[in-house]
Amino acid sequence: MLVFFNDNPRIPLRVFITSRVEEHIRSHLNVPGVRLDNLVDHCSDDDITTFLQILFEDGCRRNLVVQAYVQQHGEWPNQSDKRKLVEHIGGSFIFASAIFKFIMGANTESSPPTTPMNRLPLALEMNPGLDGLYVHTLSRSKHLPYFSDIISTIALLGAPLPTSGIAELLGIHTYEVVNVLVNLQAIIQVPGTDDIPVTLCHTSLRDFLTTQDRSGGFFAHPSHHVRLFICCIEYELKLLRQNPGLFIGSRERMPATAYYTLRYSFTHLARGRGCFKLTEYDSAIRLCRKALALQSGNPELIAVLADTIRHRAIQTRSLTDLDEAISLAREALEFRPSPHPDRSISLNNLGNALLGRYRLTGNMAGIEEVISVYREALELQPLSPLDRSHSLNNLASALLDRHRRTGIMGDLEEGISLLREALEFRPPGHSYRSDSLCNLGNALLDRHRRTGIIDDLEEAIYLFRKALELRPPPNSLRPLALISLVISLPAMYKESHTLSHLQEAIAHCEELLESYFTAGRQDRAEWLLELCFLLQMRFHATGQADDPSKIATLGEEANRLLASFTESTT
Structure with a gap:
C-alpha cells in the first residue's frame, strides 16, 4: 500500500488505523507520509458523551426493567450521572464500553440479582463493585503464558514501562506481553506502539490487584518485588556485558x-x-x-550493592555485612560531592547503614554520626517530596533512638515534629503512608509513657489502626502494626476500663500467633505469654469461664518453648 501511494502521491486518500499498531507493522510505517498518534490523547468529552448517549438509548430500548423505571421515575441515566460518567471515563472509548457493559450487564448465577440502576452508582464511585469487571476482564488472559508475571509487574512497577520494557525486564518477548494485554484493553491502556508506557485506565485496578481478599488469584503478591529487584540487576548486568560504558555520561540517550x-x-x-x-x-x-566488576565507578551500582548487603545484615545480624555496607555507602558518597543533586540520597543510604550498625552494637558515637549525616541530607536542597519524606523519617528515627538511650525530651519532641511533617508528604494512597502512620504512632506512645498524656495514647491507637487497614494480609509489615496495637490497647484499657480495648488487643494477639509467630518459631513464646497476660486481665474484669483453661494451655506451650531454647544454648 505504501509503495502504491509513493508512486501515486496525488491520490486524495487517507488511511485511519484504529487498532493497535504492532512493532512489525510500525517499522514499515516509519516514513514521512505516515503519522502515528494515540487516539486517547484526542478524544473529547463531547465524543464520549455522544458515544454513551447512543449506547444507553439502544440499551434502554432493549431492557424492560429500565423501561419500567423510566416510566415511573423519568430519564435514566439523568444528566448529572451522565456528566459524572464522562468525567470518570477520561477519554477512553474502550473503558466507556466496558463501563456500559458493566452497568447494563445481565445477572449471573454466581452474582446477586441487581438492576442497571443499582450498578450505575458502583461505576460512578469506582468502588469494589467494579471488582467483577476486573475479574471478568482479567479472566480472558489468565490462561496465557506469563500472565501472572506480567500483571503483577504492571501493578508493582515504580513507573510505567512500555510493552518492550516489561518484556526486557522479565526476560521474555514483547509479543508475549502484547498477547496477554490485548484482551485487557477495557482496563489497561495498551498504547499504539511498543515504546509508549502501558498504563491503567483507573488507579482502582492497582488497588484491586494489590488487595488479596479482593483479587484472589490475580493478587500481585509483595514477593514479586523480590523478582523485579533481581530482574533489574540481571538486566543491568546483561547491558554492561554488551556495552561496559553504557551508564557513563548522559542518561537522556539511555534505553528506558x-x-x-x-x-x-x-x-x-x-x-x-x-x-x-x-x-x-x-x-x-x-x-x-x-556488574561492578564491569563498571567499578558507577555510584548507583555501588549504592545498590551497599543497600542489599545492609538488608541481608538486618536479617542475619551480621556486623561484617554492616561494615561492608558502610564502606560501600561512603564510597558512593564520594562520587556525589556537594552540590551533586543525588548527594542527599547517598547521605541517607550511609545513614541507614550506620543506624543498622548502631542498633547492633549500641555504640553511642555511632548514633551521633547517624544524626549528623541525616541532618545534612535533610538540609540539602532541592529535595523532592519523596526524598524529603524519607529524610524526615530517617532523622526522626535516629533522634528517637538517641532519646531511648538518653531520655532527652528534646529529641522526642523534635522526632514527633519531623514525623508529622513527613506524614503530610504521604497523603492517602501513598505507598509509604502506613510506615509514617506507625512511626508517628510509636513516637506518641513513647511520649505517653514519659508524660502520661492520654491524648497521645488515643492518637497513637488511631494511627496504628489506620496503618493496619493499609496492611491487609499477607502484607509483610502487618505484624508491626498488630504488635503496636497489642502494646497500646491494654494501656488504654487501664485508663478507660473500656472492655472493647482489651478485646481488640486479644484479637490482634491471636492473629499474631495464628499467622506470624506460628508453631516452631522460638519468638512465639513471647506472644504466648502476652496473650496469657491479656486473658488474665479479661478474666479479672469479666470472669469469662474459659479463660483460665486457655491461659493454662498457652502457658504450658510457652514454657516448653523456653525450656527447649535454654537447652539448645547450654
Whole structure:
C-alpha cells in the first residue's frame, strides 16, 4: 500500500488505523507520509458523551426493567450521572464500553440479582463493585503464558514501562506481553506502539490487584518485588556485558528500561522487605558484584550493592555485612560531592547503614554520626517530596533512638515534629503512608509513657489502626502494626476500663500467633505469654469461664518453648 501511494502521491486518500499498531507493522510505517498518534490523547468529552448517549438509548430500548423505571421515575441515566460518567471515563472509548457493559450487564448465577440502576452508582464511585469487571476482564488472559508475571509487574512497577520494557525486564518477548494485554484493553491502556508506557485506565485496578481478599488469584503478591529487584540487576548486568560504558555520561540517550532499573531497583528492594529469602539476597549480591566488576565507578551500582548487603545484615545480624555496607555507602558518597543533586540520597543510604550498625552494637558515637549525616541530607536542597519524606523519617528515627538511650525530651519532641511533617508528604494512597502512620504512632506512645498524656495514647491507637487497614494480609509489615496495637490497647484499657480495648488487643494477639509467630518459631513464646497476660486481665474484669483453661494451655506451650531454647544454648 505504501509503495502504491509513493508512486501515486496525488491520490486524495487517507488511511485511519484504529487498532493497535504492532512493532512489525510500525517499522514499515516509519516514513514521512505516515503519522502515528494515540487516539486517547484526542478524544473529547463531547465524543464520549455522544458515544454513551447512543449506547444507553439502544440499551434502554432493549431492557424492560429500565423501561419500567423510566416510566415511573423519568430519564435514566439523568444528566448529572451522565456528566459524572464522562468525567470518570477520561477519554477512553474502550473503558466507556466496558463501563456500559458493566452497568447494563445481565445477572449471573454466581452474582446477586441487581438492576442497571443499582450498578450505575458502583461505576460512578469506582468502588469494589467494579471488582467483577476486573475479574471478568482479567479472566480472558489468565490462561496465557506469563500472565501472572506480567500483571503483577504492571501493578508493582515504580513507573510505567512500555510493552518492550516489561518484556526486557522479565526476560521474555514483547509479543508475549502484547498477547496477554490485548484482551485487557477495557482496563489497561495498551498504547499504539511498543515504546509508549502501558498504563491503567483507573488507579482502582492497582488497588484491586494489590488487595488479596479482593483479587484472589490475580493478587500481585509483595514477593514479586523480590523478582523485579533481581530482574533489574540481571538486566543491568546483561547491558554492561554488551556495552561496559553504557551508564557513563548522559542518561537522556539511555534505553528506558535501563533508566528504570537504575532509578527504581531501590524501590523494589525496599518494598520487598520481609519477602526476601537469604538465598535471594545472596544471589542479588553476586549479581551486583559482577556488574561492578564491569563498571567499578558507577555510584548507583555501588549504592545498590551497599543497600542489599545492609538488608541481608538486618536479617542475619551480621556486623561484617554492616561494615561492608558502610564502606560501600561512603564510597558512593564520594562520587556525589556537594552540590551533586543525588548527594542527599547517598547521605541517607550511609545513614541507614550506620543506624543498622548502631542498633547492633549500641555504640553511642555511632548514633551521633547517624544524626549528623541525616541532618545534612535533610538540609540539602532541592529535595523532592519523596526524598524529603524519607529524610524526615530517617532523622526522626535516629533522634528517637538517641532519646531511648538518653531520655532527652528534646529529641522526642523534635522526632514527633519531623514525623508529622513527613506524614503530610504521604497523603492517602501513598505507598509509604502506613510506615509514617506507625512511626508517628510509636513516637506518641513513647511520649505517653514519659508524660502520661492520654491524648497521645488515643492518637497513637488511631494511627496504628489506620496503618493496619493499609496492611491487609499477607502484607509483610502487618505484624508491626498488630504488635503496636497489642502494646497500646491494654494501656488504654487501664485508663478507660473500656472492655472493647482489651478485646481488640486479644484479637490482634491471636492473629499474631495464628499467622506470624506460628508453631516452631522460638519468638512465639513471647506472644504466648502476652496473650496469657491479656486473658488474665479479661478474666479479672469479666470472669469469662474459659479463660483460665486457655491461659493454662498457652502457658504450658510457652514454657516448653523456653525450656527447649535454654537447652539448645547450654
